[in-house]
Amino acid sequence: MKCDYHPEYDAVSTCSKCGRPICKVCEYFKEPNPVCLTCYEKHVSSLPKADYSKRTSDVNKKTIVIPGLVVLGTGLFSWGTAISCSGLMIVGVILLAVSILGLGLWK
Secondary structure (H helix, E strand, O other), X not given: OEOOXXXXXXXXXXXXXXXXXXXXXXXXXXXXXOEOHHXXXXXXXXXXXXXXXXXXXXXXXXXXXXXXXXXXXXXXHHHHHHOOOHHHHHHHHHHHHHHHHHXXXXX
């Protein structure tokens, strides 16, 4: 028996969906059941399409801004404490407070 797609090759199995004889080249998904190219393409085209329209810029900005303020506020507070600069400590505390309030107010 010859392959339905490649008549120059001998068939090694038949498609489990349509029953066409297929060669080694045309055998898709050998386990558990071989499938020919036509049936494979029908299966793939029937799968739901992925939605790639959402870009990375559409990511929830709260997940980026709030942790950034926390890190910046903690760093300024720690650095202000280390060098005994009350101005940096105050700015750090303000940034921490803004980030905590932002979690609750930002929609």
